[in-house]
Amino acid sequence: MTTHVQILDHGRIRELRLARPPANALDPALCRALIAALDAAVAGDADAVVLSGAPGMFSAGLDVPHLMSLGEDRHALRAAWGAFFGAARALAGLRIPVVAAITGHAPAGGCVLSLCCDYRVMARSTDPAKPYALGMNETQVGLAVPDGAQQLMRRVVGRHRAERLLVAGSMVAAEEALRIGLVDELAGVDDVVPRAILWLQDLLRLPRAPMLQTRALARADLVQALDPEHLHLDRFVDGWYEADTQAGLRALMAKLGK
Template identity: 30%
Template sequence: MSLIDLPLVKLTSPEPEFPGLFVLHLNNGPENRFTLQLISEIMQALDYVDKHLDSLTDEDAAKGGALITTSSGKFYSNGLAIEDAMQIGDAFYLPFMRMLARLLTYRVPTVAAINGHAFAGGCMFALAHDYRVMRADRGWIAMNEVDIGIPLIPGMAAIVKCKLNQPNFLRECVLGGHRFKSSDAVAAGFVDRAVQDDELISTATQYAKALAPKTRGLSPVFHMLKAEIYRETVTLLLAGGTSPGGFMAKL
């Protein structure tokens, strides 16, 4: 059932018997680049999910909830609309980082169903989810800022570090700009599982349903647990720092 159908996102509740399960589909052109409008519409969709969860009966709330995000075509997301970001500056980066912080600590389990390439900001968006499922037959996931000559600001670097915690993979990811195919992405911890295209959504749904009972009753516990295990990352995402390497001024 479609709950929100905005120009750039569509929110559905695919299973009537499980009203706490949601699928958020990104639809911002073939590359699904993050613009201020897309960021705003994602936040609107999360607001709607919150209100919908709060309105559930006790019986339905006891089943918990979960959120899946996906898109279609060649790209899950090709990152930021970089020309806009460079031109607008903080007015662009700060809403993007707030969105990442909200998703990283979201009140129900989140699963990214990565249907295609996830580069730079698209990679960060995927990493903000609790779990990631990727197509085995197509797509790379990568942080390619080193190749396009753009440094990472503190919050963006933090979200990569908090999910990709093996130093050699982190080095290859950020300093090498390595494009991880599905099998490498699983080994590196970028994604939890790689599956065929026709199994992508069903596998993401399996993860979502398995995890949803952890939020039975929809108390704030799951949100607070995530807030604490990612405290340092959330702090940097919300601090407003957009000066790469600013702490090095005294060296």
């Protein structure tokens, strides 16, 4: 167990379970712990990785209360966003296959992390009236989505549909996410991780070197999208302090406090 990331081995497939209650909000400590756990998985000769969360909540995205607590400290704010995108790059650039076991809701940064994985298995809610959902809902709280993150969405659902989802800040229910290709498979909450492992086991039966070489070529655009030059974090930090953004974030903070 590392801080905020629980490690469970299923043979040579390593599960990294985000473990920062109550919502797996992504603060710098969790992001650094995830990077370290991914590095350790590769160094320990794991053949593949499953990234999972808590039942009902994969990850609520960036820890907004933490970010708001930084006040006018632009350096700390930039570092916090840099830590998050560092974790996303570590997933995207992992040299072994990685599956997102989306165990519940995955807004904003949670959705970004899932899109950095090879395959996405999402949980069905036990209450059809309250389905789990994922999406980049940043505009709902006054944040712009960096181009690099937008490219992740375009990569899986196409340019036009990505534009509609991103501009509106839409959260997509699980069944619709499957229909449009935002996730690859749905399963019961208790079956999400086993299904992720099964997909990886099938993949790992292929001749290893050709599979990994082909995978690296196929995912080169994903890695490139998360290059710092496509994220423009300085511009993003400037936008954080705009009046509309701050108003949206304060409204979100009030909602979280209820």
